[in-house]
Amino acid sequence: MSVNNVRNIYCVGWNYRLHAQELGNTVPESPIIFTKPTHALVEMTGQEIPFPADQGSLHYEAELVLVIGKAYRPGIRVDELVDRMALGLDMTLRDKQNEVKKQGRPWLSCKGFLRSALITKTLPFPGIDNLGKTEFVLQKNNQEVQRGNASLMVFAPQTLVDYIGSRYGLDAGDLIFTGTPVGVGPVNHGDHLALYWGEKQLGECTVQLG
Template structure:
């Protein structure tokens, strides 16, 4: 038995719909600007090569099915934005995975929010600095349970939306991704060896905007239920 100087951090694990087992999280990758209209919203057009950033696994806010999670409003920001996303859970890893075989590596799907300190991210962009302060803070990734692909089938389309206090802010369809899920998996696996336990936030549609303390966010994807979060 390894003798650590202090107890290791507990593994972050997501519930799995219809199972008593849990999904242990290894790494969290996020695809940037991956919906056509959101890319335009952020000042870009066309099909630029995909790019990725990371969130720490312990920055996830795990929300059980049917419950409302509470996300503390983060410090050092006056401009916290919501970004609703479909999250892909990798069940089998690999390097240089082909687009044609990519879906064979998917364990399932979850609903997630890429919460962003937009003012800090914007300042980092202007200075040519990394984005961690804007994207990788504590509780920056509210996420619901995983729906196994064995139950959902492979997802390539479906409505994705987000309401804030009952008012719709984001509304699109997965088929409007610039880089499809298989393409993102294939490209990412050329940069890093993917392994079981990795998560990929696949991008957010247009309509991102600020939230405040007290706001109630409800994200949806066709057939995968809801992700409910209150900002506290």
């Protein structure tokens, strides 16, 4: 997958119970979906990545990312629709998010800014029955800060693809950031972030605030 070939970036909010609770939110009764522009997408290849330093606290949110391989149709199974997977970081301007939530405004300013959707290299999708057998981990400065497992999602991958596909459409080149587990937190200038699928590192980068 090339980031230049990505069509739509769908993101799922509050899809892990403990994460919803840590932000003081109720667990949703149906999926909360928002999008990011394709200009937000950057592959994590070990480089320094610049982020805004003048818009409040910047937080990491590690996520499992589904890579859609064909057009959605009613009744299609996840194993048919998804051909690859990756890990990602939904970078969030947390102060700005709290502000727009109070005002009832869209999340674009806090979720869709440049380089706010970081993604690792992809792996073949292991199949829905095997997805929960491996955990994903985010390390910040060589210390584990988040650990997630697809089996703990509030809305399972099949529910997500049916919900998104039937309402907004899904086709080859689309991505779904499936939500973040508990443990989100701030990043500072010079922080090193690395994402692991089991013991395998899939991507890393260094935060540059400026």
